[in-house]
Amino acid sequence: MSKNFKQRALEYHERAPAGKLAIHVTKPTATQDDLSLAYSPGVAAPVRAIVEDPDAAYRYTGKSNLVAVITDGTAVLGLGNVGPLASKPVMEGKAVLFKRFANIDVYDIEVNAPHPEEFINTVARIASGFGGINLEDIAAPHCFEIEKRLSERLDIPVFHDDQHGTAIITAAGLLNALEIQGKKLEDARIVCVGAGAAGIASMRLLLRLGAHRTQIFMVDRKGVIHDQRTDLNEFKQLFAQETELRTLEDACAGADVFIGLSGPDILTQEMLRSMAPRPIVFALSNPDPEIMPELAHATRHDLVMATGRSDFPNQVNNVLGFPFIFRGALDVRARHITDEMHVAAVHALAGLAREPVPQDVLDAYGTQQLEFGPEYILPTPFDPRLIDTIPAAVAQAARDSGVARV
CATH class of the missing domain: 3.40.50.10380 (Malic enzyme, N-terminal domain)
Incomplete structure (x- = not known):
């Protein structure tokens, strides 16, 4: 600063x-x-x-x-x-x-x-x-x-935004990035660096969306979370893999997806080069990402990348989620926010990014074009359609899961 x-x-x-x-x-x-x-x-x-x-x-x-x-x-x-x-x-x-x-x-x-x-x-x-x-x-x-x-x-409703807000926006962006890269969530090998609130919640949500537990490799300060470690709390234990992989470098080799919720400059060029063809990198550490976009794109030309910053394309921004999730929950006087409501928000957000962008949004961002693709996998925070789309999906999921009062 x-x-x-x-x-x-x-x-x-x-x-x-x-x-x-x-x-x-x-x-x-x-x-x-x-x-x-x-x-x-x-x-x-x-x-x-x-x-x-x-x-x-x-x-x-x-x-x-x-x-x-x-x-x-x-x-x-x-x-x-x-x-x-x-x-x-x-x-x-x-x-x-x-x-x-x-x-x-x-x-x-x-x-x-x-x-x-x-x-x-x-x-x-x-x-x-x-x-x-x-x-x-x-x-x-x-x-x-x-x-x-x-x-x-x-x-x-009780909602911890650092967990579920981050997870919902990350998952929506990832579904679209996988679509662009011609990959499927159920087949993707995913590395997540950072096993705190956001990391664990994000991986749990991806499991609900269809990712395979054996394909998720979580990495904390001590390396890969594996089944031989004796220092794991109950939340990390859920992702303990039976594997010989021990370091982030090991985990990145052949990975389709890197999700960083840790700290700056964690992902090296060598690690990025070792990832699978058409990789996806979500470097979400703020303000300094796990790898800077300029360096990442110079290293891999077949990359789709997102960060937590507003000065780069594909910002994973929690403001895309929590106001609208609560709006939907409040509108039906929900007793809880359920897993089904999380999933509904993911699909509604991902779907909105695939629709044509209104002119007033283009004007707000001073650009001529925003179109679903490698540099537009999530709606922008000032998209006026968010308030119509996300709350409606969340409210319907609340009704369907039996927690709506009205």
Whole structure:
């Protein structure tokens, strides 16, 4: 980050009113009668209605369009465990994206809870006033336990975007990249570097979509995750292979797909050269990818590549997912976000990239052409069709899987 950009960012956040969020009133408050309806004595009527029927809160309060973005500050962007207070600008930023792209209201909540049990209990106790919970920037492996237990305990959607948001966008882009490269997911040999929340969730989703477990090779800081290792937690154990491969270099030889969710400059030219014909590289480390696109394309001319950056083609950007997934879930008052809803979002997103791009999207990006192909495997975040396509698919999947209230 340049000194000039850092200063601009600080000035942006400091400008009055400080931060990026505010609350506005949605009903008339100009007269005494308005106030008597908004508060005492009028407010007693919806209170009594909710006592009789808790689902009436969706009719008489903002619950139906309100999401809590909640963190413990243990894994904030690329900054690590900065603590809950320092995470607040990021949580406010997440709230801005919810509102900007899906018109969803958000309260950001930063919880000082060093242990998962404390965090789970805190969230569970405040959850009833929200239509959904978006967990954010929680370190692995605690994030897996936290999401699972909250999903079981609450009757509103709980979604950990660092896991499932990344997984959904990655999977959608990969399905399209495989199509372009003339390959099938069930046949693809996949290497995933990074066995944290995003990596494990992404591989789990690919299994649901048809990938073969024996074709997935996960690599962490100690090398290939194999069945002879004794240091694996239960989540990594799921991907422990019976193999003689031990290093990333070993794993890349002959691989069809490389997915990087780790750190910069992990994938060397030699590793890329050793991959199968027509390889696919998703170098998603931010801001510095596992291999820079210029170097990758200079090394392999038969490549399809994606990164997490907006200044290169094929950005894997979570904003393509979470606002619209929650929009669909909230619209049908879903009790949970199911695997079927994840899969529906993947297929809807992948399908949208194959359709002709509207002129207003081309104008927004200052280009004459965006067409399904090696440099366009995912829609752009400002594509207005996202709000029509993804929520509808997610809502239908919620109905089909029996978790929709309406």
